[in-house]
Amino acid sequence: xxxxxxxxxxxxxxxxxxxxxxxxxxxxxxxxxxxxxxxxxxxxxxxxxxxxxxxxxxxxxxxxxxxxxxxxxxxxxxxxxxxxxxxxxxxxxxxxxxxxxxxxxxxxxxxxxxxxxxxxxxxxxxxxxxxxxxxxxxxxxxxxxxxxxxxxxxxxxxxxxxxxxxxxxxxxxxxxxxxxxxxxxxxxxxxxxxxxxxxxxxxxxxxxxxxxxxxxxxxxxxxxxxxxxxxxxxxxx
Ligand code: SAH
Numbered sequence: 001x002x003x004x005x006x007x008x009x010x011x012x013x014x015x016x017x018x019x020x021x022x023x024x025x026x027x028x029x030x031x032x033x034x035x036x037x038x039x040x041x042x043x044x045x046x047x048x049x050x051x052x053x054x055x056x057x058x059x060x061x062x063x064x065x066x067x068x069x070x071x072x073x074x075x076x077x078x079x080x081x082x083x084x085x086x087x088x089x090x091x092x093x094x095x096x097x098x099x100x101x102x103x104x105x106x107x108x109x110x111x112x113x114x115x116x117x118x119x120x121x122x123x124x125x126x127x128x129x130x131x132x133x134x135x136x137x138x139x140x141x142x143x144x145x146x147x148x149x150x151x152x153x154x155x156x157x158x159x160x161x162x163x164x165x166x167x168x169x170x171x172x173x174x175x176x177x178x179x180x181x182x183x184x185x186x187x188x189x190x191x192x193x194x195x196x197x198x199x200x201x202x203x204x205x206x207x208x209x210x211x212x213x214x215x216x217x218x219x220x221x222x223x224x225x226x227x228x229x230x231x232x233x234x235x236x237x
Contacts, residue, residue, distance in 0.1 A: 032062060032064055032076075033059070035064075035075075035076040036058065036059050036060075036062075036063070036076060037059055038076070039058070039063075039076045039078075039092050040055050040058050040059050040096075042078075043078045043091075043092055043093045044058055044092060044093050044096045047093055047097075049093070049096045049097060049100050050100075051099075051100045053104075053127055054096055054099050054100045054123075054127070055096075056126075057099065057123045057126035057127055058092065058095070058096050058099075058123065060126055061119065061122045061123050061126055062151065063075045063076060063089075063092065063119055064076070065147060065150075065151060066083075066089060066117040066118055066119040066122070066144075066147060067081050067083065067089060067117065068081075068082070068083060068084065076092070078091060078092070078093070079091050080094075083116055083117045083140070084139075084140070085137045085139065085140055086231070087116055087137065087140060087231055088116070088231060089116055089117045089119050090116075090119075090120065090179060090230070094228060095119065095120050095123055096123075097210070097225075097226070098120070098177055098179070098200045098210070099120070099123050099124065099127070099177070101198065101200045101210075101212045101225065102124070102175040102176075102177050102198055102200050103175065103198050104124055104127045104128075104129045104174070104175050105127070105128070105129075105174070106127065106128030106129070107128060107129070107130070108127075108128075108129045108130070108174035108175060109129070109130050109132075109170065109172070109173050109174050109194070110124050110129040110130065110131045110132070110173060110174060110175045110176070110177065111131075111132050111133070111134075111166065111167055111170070111171075111173045111175075111176045111177070111189075111192065112124065112131060112132070112133040112134070112176075112177045112178075112179065113133075113134050113163030113166075113176070113177070113178040113179065113180065113189070113233070114133075114134075114135065114136075114163065114178065114179035114180040114231075114233070115133040115134065115135035115140065115141055115144045115158050116135065116140060116144065116179065117140075117143075117144055117147070118133070118143075118144030118145070118147050118148045118153075118156070118158070120133075120177065120179055121133040121144070121148065121153070121156045121158070122148060122151065122153050122156065124156075124175075124177065125148075125153045125155040125156050129155065129174075129175070130155055131155055131156040131157070132156075132157045132158075132159065132167050132170050133156060133157070133158050133159070134158075134159050134160075134161050134162070134163040134166075134167060135158060135159075135160060135161075135163075136160070136161065136162055136163065136234060136235055138160050141158050141159070141160040142160070144158055145158040162235035162236075163178070163180075163186075163189075163233070163235070164182070164186050164188060164189075164233070164235050164236055165188050166186075166188045166189050166191075166192040167192070168188075168192065171191075171192035171194075172192055172193060172194035172195075172197060173192055173193060173194060173197055174194050174196070174197050174198070175197060175198045175199075175200070176189050176192065176193065176197070176198075176199045176200070176201075177200045177201075178199070178200065178201040178202065178233070179202075179230060180202075180230055180231050180232060180233035180234070181201075181202040181203060181204060181205075181208045181228075181230040181231070181232055181233055182201070182203065182232075182233040183203070183204065183205050184203065185199070185201060185203055185211070185213065189201070190213065190215075190220060193213075193215040193220075194215065195215055195217070196214070196215060196216070197214070197215045198212060198213070198214050198215075199211075199212070199213040199214075200212055201213070202228045202230040205232070207227065208227065208228050208229060208230060209224055209225065209226070209227055209228065210225040210226050210227075210228045211223070211224055211225060212225060
């Protein structure tokens, strides 16, 4: 199935006439949409992500546009992929899980630390959030900003810098999603949470755990979640 899709994508990109105009041929968009539907059913819903808005966003964002061209055929596989500079785009399930934990509603102000490819930022924007994202590797920040602009994700602002400090001028945030692992939760990020705000963050060195911190009327509540493995958060307070 996947091999057929790969051949079709390659063949179509070499043609002048769009495949959809030829009777009976699936367009590249249809092939990718079918791959996303399978990804959501088999990798994400099957592992317990239930939020319909998150599942819809994961079915919508063209993940293959966020991976290096030579890895496009693997874009919907059940694993992280290298995006250059020693960094990775997270496994689809992990993106969906973090997005669900972030509890994003339309109009929310959301901060992401670790833009990478821009994929997680696009998923957050697809939920109707105003997204700001910080990336410490300049070429990744620039590449992600270009991809997001090309795909029409105008609700995402990317900044090159060190996410340890957060984005104080734009705080407070309804949700903060951190996609690189610091050894401890950065205090500046907790400080930039709005009342009811949620911080989703992998914490630890080597073995990490994905934590959800919520700012409640009685203070910060921490709920531990699943073991995960992210690239380390570099830079520092
Ligand atoms: N969310 C990304 C995947 C991120 S991989 C995506 O959807 O593709 C983690 C990213 O965090 C890497 O790009 C890495 O360069 C970045 N990073 C690491 N430490 C950082 C820091 N202190 N501030 C901002 N970005 C950081």
